[in-house]
Amino acid sequence: MISLAPRGGIKGETDKTFGKRYSGLNKGLVTMMSYLKEIAVGFYSLLAGMVVTIRYFVKPIVTVQYPRQKLQMTENYRGYPQFIIDPETQTHRCIACEMCARICPSQLITVEGTKFPEAKQKRATKYIHEHQYCSLCGLCVEVCPTTALEFSKVYRLAGYTREDCVIDHLVLLQKRQQEAGLPATPIPTAAEIEAAKAAEAAAKEAKAKEAKAKAEAKAKEEKEVKE
Amino acid sequence: MDLAAQFLGSAGARMIVGLIGVIALVSVNALFLIVVERKVSGHMQRRPGPMEVGPHGVLQSLADALKLMGKELITPEEVDKPVYWLAPIVVFLPVLLSFLVIPFSETMIIRDMNVGIVLILAFSTLAVLAILMAGWSSNNKYSVFGAIRSVAQNVAYEIPLLITVMSIILMVGSFKLSDIVAAQSRHWFIMVQPLAFLLYVICATAETNRAPFDLPEAESELVAGFHTEYSGMRFALFFLAEYTNMFIASAIATVLFLGGWHGPVLPGVVWFLIKVYAVVFLLMWFRWTFPRVRFDQLVTFAWKILIPLAFVNLLITAFILKIL
Numbered sequence: 001m002i003s004l005a006p007r008g009g010i011k012g013e014t015d016k017t018f019g020k021r022y023s024g025l026n027k028g029l030v031t032m033m034s035y036l037k038e039i040a041v042g043f044y045s046l047l048a049g050m051v052v053t054i055r056y057f058v059k060p061i062v063t064v065q066y067p068r069q070k071l072q073m074t075e076n077y078r079g080y081p082q083f084i085i086d087p088e089t090q091t092h093r094c095i096a097c098e099m100c101a102r103i104c105p106s107q108l109i110t111v112e113g114t115k116f117p118e119a120k121q122k123r124a125t126k127y128i129h130e131h132q133y134c135s136l137c138g139l140c141v142e143v144c145p146t147t148a149l150e151f152s153k154v155y156r157l158a159g160y161t162r163e164d165c166v167i168d169h170l171v172l173l174q175k176r177q178q179e180a181g182l183p184a185t186p187i188p189t190a191a192e193i194e195a196a197k198a199a200e201a202a203a204k205e206a207k208a209k210e211a212k213a214k215a216e217a218k219a220k221e222e223k224e225v226k227e
Numbered sequence: 228m229d230l231a232a233q234f235l236g237s238a239g240a241r242m243i244v245g246l247i248g249v250i251a252l253v254s255v256n257a258l259f260l261i262v263v264e265r266k267v268s269g270h271m272q273r274r275p276g277p278m279e280v281g282p283h284g285v286l287q288s289l290a291d292a293l294k295l296m297g298k299e300l301i302t303p304e305e306v307d308k309p310v311y312w313l314a315p316i317v318v319f320l321p322v323l324l325s326f327l328v329i330p331f332s333e334t335m336i337i338r339d340m341n342v343g344i345v346l347i348l349a350f351s352t353l354a355v356l357a358i359l360m361a362g363w364s365s366n367n368k369y370s371v372f373g374a375i376r377s378v379a380q381n382v383a384y385e386i387p388l389l390i391t392v393m394s395i396i397l398m399v400g401s402f403k404l405s406d407i408v409a410a411q412s413r414h415w416f417i418m419v420q421p422l423a424f425l426l427y428v429i430c431a432t433a434e435t436n437r438a439p440f441d442l443p444e445a446e447s448e449l450v451a452g453f454h455t456e457y458s459g460m461r462f463a464l465f466f467l468a469e470y471t472n473m474f475i476a477s478a479i480a481t482v483l484f485l486g487g488w489h490g491p492v493l494p495g496v497v498w499f500l501i502k503v504y505a506v507v508f509l510l511m512w513f514r515w516t517f518p519r520v521r522f523d524q525l526v527t528f529a530w531k532i533l534i535p536l537a538f539v540n541l542l543i544t545a546f547i548l549k550i551l
Contacts, residue, residue, distance in 0.1 A: 039532060046517065053271050053516040063274040 072153070079152035080131050081141055083173045091185040092173055093148040094124035100140035100149065108133040109140060114188070117199045125188045127169035132162045238338075245337035249326040257470040261288040264511055271515045298459035303366065306456065310364035315457065315464035318357030321350035322471045329478050330405045332488040332495030343404040344392060347479060351434065354472060355381040358436075358443065361465070362453035373452030376522065377443035380433055383529035384440075388430035390537035391423045394544040395483045408487030415486040422540050424484045426533060428506070431476035432513055433529070435469065439517035440525060477506035 064071055073079070083092035096113020108130040113122040141149045159165050174184040188196070262277065262285055269276025277284030302308065328343035330336040340346060355378055362374020396402060398419075399410045410416075417424045433440040444452030454465045481487055481502040488495030490502075520528065 039536075049516045050512060053512065056273060057267070057271045057512075059273055061270065061273050061275050065275070065278060 073155060077151065077153055077155070078136050078138065079154040080129065080134060080136075080157070080167055081138075081149045082152045082167075082176070083127075083148055083169055084150045085173070085177065085180065085182065090177070090182045092124070092169075093146040094127060094169075095146055095148075096122045096124040097145060099143045099145060103139045103143045105137060105139065106133040106135060114193050114196045115200050116188075116196045117203070123188075124170065125193055129167040129169055130165070131157070131167050132165035242337060245327075246323075249323060249337070252326070253323065253467065253471050253474075256474050257467045258288040258292060260470045260473065260507065261291070261466075263507075264514075267508065267511045268515050271512075292463065295459055295463040300459045300461060301456075303456050305366045307364035307366065310360050311456075312461075314357050314361035314364060315461040317360060318354055318468045319464045321353040321357075322468050322475065325350050325475050328404055329475070330408055330482065330487060331499050333405070335496055336405060339403060339405050341401070341403045344396065344402050344407070344479070344483075347475065348389065348392065351472065351475065352381070352385065354468065357468075358453045361457070365453070365456040367456050369449045369451075370453050370455050373443040373445075373449050373455070377436060377453060379522075380436070380440060380442060380525060380529075383526050384430045384433040384533070387426055387529065387533035387537040388434060390534070390541050391426045391430065392479075392483065394420065394423050394537075394541045397541070397544055397548060404482050404487075408482055408489065411486040412489055415484060415489075417484040420484065420540070420544070422536065423544075424480070426537050426540065427480055427483065428509065429533065431480060432510055433525075435472045435476050435510070437473065437510055438514040439520050441514075441519060442522055442525060445519060473507055473510060474503065477503045477510065480506045 083094065085091065086093050094111070094113070096111050098111045098113075101107070101109040101111045110126065110128040111124060112126040113124045115122045136151075138151070141151065157165065170185070170187045174187070177184045265287070266276040266284075275283075277287040280286040280290045302311065325347045327337050328340050328346055330339070358377045359374045362370040362372075362377070365371070395407065395416055398416070399407045401407065432438075436443050443449075444454070446452075449455070454462055457465060478499075481499060485502045485506070487502075488499045490498030493501075
């Protein structure tokens with residue numbers, strides 16, 4: 001851009017020229033040359049600027065027409081946590097140990113689980129994540145002993161009420177399994193949970209009885225040996 | 228048409244039909260240019276611009292115009308009412324009148340006056356009066372500042388503009404726009420007068436108050452400049468005048484330097500419009516490239532660079548014409 005000095009002419013040389021009246025034609029010529037040079041340089045820089053903008057003008061646009069066009073989130077994007085679908089069992093890996101519920105700084109996770117008769121470990125029967133309180137710290141994902149949680153790539157989280165933000169992980173899992181064409185993991189009903197608990201209690205009692213009987217038998221044997 | 232011709236004579240009928248055409252052209256042109264401006268600015272920033280109303284957002288400015296028509300006309304309490312009401316009309320009328328003499332093609336010219344170019348330049352000066360009226364009557368410091376800047380700017384840039392136009396008129400020997408275009412049947416004047424074209428485009432940018440010379444409406448310092456206090460259709464008239472002024476400035480550039488309606492194959496009016504919109508695009512290109520100049524830079528640029536160059540150009544033209 002041409003440096004247009006507010007007063008004193010181009011680079012302040014004009015004043016000097018006019019100050020010394022008889023400094024000669026030479027100095028005037030120098031001033032004239034610098035004036036013309038300034039114009040030429042300024043004009044060139046303007047053209048350079050226009051070249052830049054026209055180059056951008058023909059480049060493809062980079063913005064996304066949001067509601068119609070959506071971006072795939074990157075690998076390290078942190079959405080709300082969700083269950084990982086295990087490739088082998090095609091269901092979640094949660095054992096309802098409640099580590100996540102305990103480490104959560106906002107205490108927004110509610111986990112319940114039951115041991116079903118045929119299973120070796122406990123299984124989650126309820127996993128509620130109240131996302132409106134979540135700070136996405138990721139402690140639940142890190143602490144999980146079975147690596148059952150991951151960050152989702154979902155970023156459209158707007159809702160009309162706070163309750164819209166509450167995520168039931170088991171329901172969400174069923175939805176995702178359906179989308180992926182996998183069999184949906186059934187959510188145990190209250191009756192089933194009760195039955196499982198009863199069965200568990202019965203099994204425990206039977207085990208305890210057995211142990212007691214065993215102990216008694218052992219004691220008896222020992223007694224006989226002593227006698 | 229025949230009936231009108233009977234009552235008014237052929238010249239009168241031509242006038243009325245022409246005026247109706249001009250009013251249609253002015254409104255369609257403004258709507259079109261606003262969309263184009265937004266599209267151009269968008270693409271220069273690598274975004275698509277308006278996309279929602281109509282295919283690729285082409286009807287966006289129509290929707291905006293309808294919204295503006297529905298809006299309330301607010302008259303602030305302390306304004307100078309007659310002047311305040313008159314200003315939008317005064318800004319729009321000269322714009323309309325300038326179309327009287329613009330030669331769209333050999334035959335499509337409402338009235339081929341022998342003072343055509345003088346008429347356009349005289350009327351375009353009236354726009355400054357309207358801006359001053361609007362700014363002064365608004366009783367708002369930002370409006371007054373915008374108006375004052377506009378006057379200083381237009382006075383400064385009118386001089387090189389007129390001198391530049393003079394050098395073309397010297398070559399043709401006529402103020403008649405159709406004569407000027409006819410003189411370019413062999414070569415366009417931009418080839419013999421490139422410096423004049425450059426000076427004209429710079430001055431036209433300043434005269435139409437567009438960036439980088441848009442100080443009268445510099446939003447970062449003056450809110451909206453002289454039309455801060457205007458709303459609804461009154462504001463729309465200023466807007467309409469601004470975009471129509473752009474069209475007129477480009478049309479004069481086309482007539483003076485780009486050979487008007489001359490061009491192969493296509494009919495003259497198509498060539499004329501192509502050239503006009505090419506110059507309009509150039510002005511938009513300026514706007515989205517150059518940052519706004521400071522006020523002292525603006526005035527120094529006019530008085531220290533444009534006016535001397537315009538005089539030198541005029542002198543050289545006169546000298547060469549005398550020798551030949």
